[in-house]
Every structure is written in structure tokens, then in C-alpha cells.
Amino acid sequence: MALPPPPDDPLSDDGLERMFLSLDRASGIVAAVSGGPDSIALMHLLARWAAGPGRPPVFVATVDHGLRPEAAEEAAFVAREAAALSLPHRTLPWTGSKPAAGVQEAAREARYRLLVAHARELGASHLVTAHTLDDQAETVMMRLARGSGLQGLSGMRRETDRQGIRHGRPLLGLPKSLLLDLCRREGWRFVLDPSNANELYARVRWRRLMPLLAEEGLTAGRLARLAERAARADEALDRMAREALERAGPVQEGGGLAFQAGALGREPFEIAVRMLALSLARIGLESPRLSRLEACAERLREAVDQGQALRATVAGALVRLDPGGKVTLAREPPRRRGR
Structure with missing residues (x-):
């Protein structure tokens, strides 16, 4: 007779309860399943957890990006595996023209757009994906290489909001090897996506480097722990920046935002940068690259220190500092074409 799993086993009944705890009050759960071992394991574990009394319904969805001829058959494979677990399945095709460059990023945006729309259609409150510990480590390294700040180094969050749908990553603390072993041990069939070996994609190249980094x-x-610590620091700094912005007395002025600029000089530089990002968000603009945000914050701090006026643009916003020490951010007016 096999011994019961230890209490701290994430795949034990107790482990599943902890893993899917945030889903317990969902109105419905859409599980994104591609057919790979990670997502197949997620589907089986969710089915096992959802069999308990009072659980929300689970719906399986596969996005067919239309980028490989095998994709349609892989979606049909997932449909058969889901049916064997008595889970409803839907294939979501990404139709229309595909970009010649940046196809992975475009595919990612399309995937979440389709999944969120499907969740809304079903009345489901939650979407879950099978991102793992290894995916988190690769994400941290890729963002580090791009020069990301703390927010980027925080990696993927266990839960995020996607246009009102809660996106959970319940497997984020588990290594891929554990899920692959689980599929093989339990006899859960899966498919392998050849694009995961295509070194045209940056993530695949980083994946090849990870064993070498692990040797050192x-x-x-450890990379995942770095992401957790960066997330904690990012949250604390963000709270400090919000408090600093409120102390600066922000007021809405004709669709823009104005506040006393002295805080930009008094606060540590990182807080000043975040105050600027928060101000952009309040007028409905996304932050630019961190380097551009830092450059704008530096110019503002220098002007405040010297008591000078300043006029600058960043991320589609016109930033004005008057000699009295008030800074105003507003959307840039549309530019007129020359004759």
C-alpha cells in the first residue's frame, strides 16, 4: 500500500486546498489549457479539486493562434482530454492577419483578450493559467536584461486583474519538472509544442541558459524568491509614493492634474519617479519606459531646486512647472500637420 503524501506536499488534498484557495468563491473558472504538460497537470488538478462539494464550475479553453498547422489538432486533443474529465471545452481561434515582427507579444495579447472575453461570456470571475516556477525565473531574467526596475523584477504576480476578470497562477511556486513527472506518473497524456524549442524566441534562448545559471x-x-522580495519592496515604495502625492495636494484642473512640486525635490528619487508615474495614471496615461520617466523626474527635480520654470513632454503628457512651484500634467494637445 502506498504511503499517504506528507502534509506539505502541494499535490496532496491539503496542498490542493491551499493552492486553489483563492478560487473557492469564484462564480466560474476558465482554465487556459494548451495541451503541454504544465497546463494538462493544471486541468487534472483543478478537476480533482472541483469535484469537492460546493465548488465553482470549471471551463477549459484552448487558444488556437493559427501559427502552426498542428495547433487545431492540439486543441482537439485538449477537448477530448477535458471531456474525459467531464469538463466543458471551447477552442478560441485568433483570426485575422498576424504581425511580421513581435509575433509572440501579439499572440500573448490576443490570447488574454480571447480568454477574458470567453470568461465574461460564461459569467466566470476567474481565469487560471499554468505558469510555473521556471516561467517566473525566465521572466525575471528577461526583464533584468531589458533594464527593468523593481516592478519588472517582481515577475508575474500570483493574482492580477484583467479588465475585471481575476487572473490566477496557482502553479507559480511549482517547478516544471514536478508537473512533468506528475503527468508521466499518472498517465496524463500531453503534447509538446515545437515552438518551445525555437531559438528565434527570446524566452527559449533564456530557457537554454537557465541550467548554466543554476550551476553558479x-x-x-532563488530567482523566484528575488521576484517575491522585489514585489514586497515595490508594494512598499508604491504606497510611500501614493502618500507623498497626497501630501502634495493634487487637484484636478481641466482634465489635468496639478500638485505642489516641492515634494519631487524633498522625497528620495525613486519616490519622485513613482509620483510622476501615478500622476500620469490619474490622467489616463500609461507610464513610458523607466529610463524616460527617470529622465523627466530628474529634470523636474533640478528645476524645482533652482526655482525655474520647466516645460517637458513624457508619455503623451505635457508637464509644466511654474515659478511658483506648481507642477501640472495634462494630455498633450493634438499636433497640427504642416502645410
């Missing part, structure tokens, strides 16, 4: 001590687990 930079393991997936």
Missing part, C-alpha cells in the same frame, strides 16, 4: 547558484527557486 542562480537557480529558478
Whole structure:
């Protein structure tokens, strides 16, 4: 007779309860399943958890990006596996023209757009994906290489909001090897996506480097812990920036936002940068690249320190500092074409 799993086993009944705890009050759950071992494991574990009394319904969805001829058959495979678990399945095709460059980013945006729309159609409040510890480590390294700040190094969050749908990543603390072993041990069939070996994609190239980094001590687990610590620091700094912005007396002025600029000089530079980002968000603009935001914050701090006026643009916003020490951010007016 097999011994019961230890209490701290994430795949035990107790482990599943902890893993899917945030889903317990969902109105419905859409599980994104591509057919790979990670998502197949997620589907089986969700089915096992959802079999308990009072659980929300689980719906399986596969996005067919139309980028490979095998994709349609893989979606049909997932449909058969879901049916064997008595889970409803839907294939969501990404139709229309595909970009010649940046196809992975475009595919990612299309995937979440389709999944969120499907969740709304079903009345489901939650979407879950099978991102793992290894995915988190790769994300941290890719963002580090792009020069990301703390927010980027926080990696993927266990839960995020996608246009009112809660996106959970319940497997984020588990390594891919554990899920692959689980599929093989339980006899859960899966498919392998050949694009995961295509070195045209940056993530695949980083994946090849991860074993070398692990030999030097930079393991997936340590990178994931770095992401958790960066997330905690990012949250604390963001709260400090919000408090600093409120102390600066922000007021709405004709669709823009104005506040006393002295805080930009008094606060640490990181807080000043975040105050600027928060101000842009309040007028409905997204932050630009961190380097551009930092450059704008530096110019503002220098002007405040010297008591000078300043006029600058950043992320589609016109930033004006008057000699009295008030800074105003408003959307740039449309530019007129020359004759």
C-alpha cells in the first residue's frame, strides 16, 4: 500500500486546498489549457479539486493562434482530454492577419483578450493559467536584461486583474519538472509544442541558459524568491509614493492634474519617479519606459531646486512647472500637420 503524501506536499488534498484557495468563491473558472504538460497537470488538478462539494464550475479553453498547422489538432486533443474529465471545452481561434515582427507579444495579447472575453461570456470571475516556477525565473531574467526596475523584477504576480476578470497562477511556486513527472506518473497524456524549442524566441534562448545559471547558484527557486522580495519592496515604495502625492495636494484642473512640486525635490528619487508615474495614471496615461520617466523626474527635480520654470513632454503628457512651484500634467494637445 502506498504511503499517504506528507502534509506539505502541494499535490496532496491539503496542498490542493491551499493552492486553489483563492478560487473557492469564484462564480466560474476558465482554465487556459494548451495541451503541454504544465497546463494538462493544471486541468487534472483543478478537476480533482472541483469535484469537492460546493465548488465553482470549471471551463477549459484552448487558444488556437493559427501559427502552426498542428495547433487545431492540439486543441482537439485538449477537448477530448477535458471531456474525459467531464469538463466543458471551447477552442478560441485568433483570426485575422498576424504581425511580421513581435509575433509572440501579439499572440500573448490576443490570447488574454480571447480568454477574458470567453470568461465574461460564461459569467466566470476567474481565469487560471499554468505558469510555473521556471516561467517566473525566465521572466525575471528577461526583464533584468531589458533594464527593468523593481516592478519588472517582481515577475508575474500570483493574482492580477484583467479588465475585471481575476487572473490566477496557482502553479507559480511549482517547478516544471514536478508537473512533468506528475503527468508521466499518472498517465496524463500531453503534447509538446515545437515552438518551445525555437531559438528565434527570446524566452527559449533564456530557457537554454537557465541550467548554466543554476550551476553558479542562480537557480529558478532563488530567482523566484528575488521576484517575491522585489514585489514586497515595490508594494512598499508604491504606497510611500501614493502618500507623498497626497501630501502634495493634487487637484484636478481641466482634465489635468496639478500638485505642489516641492515634494519631487524633498522625497528620495525613486519616490519622485513613482509620483510622476501615478500622476500620469490619474490622467489616463500609461507610464513610458523607466529610463524616460527617470529622465523627466530628474529634470523636474533640478528645476524645482533652482526655482525655474520647466516645460517637458513624457508619455503623451505635457508637464509644466511654474515659478511658483506648481507642477501640472495634462494630455498633450493634438499636433497640427504642416502645410
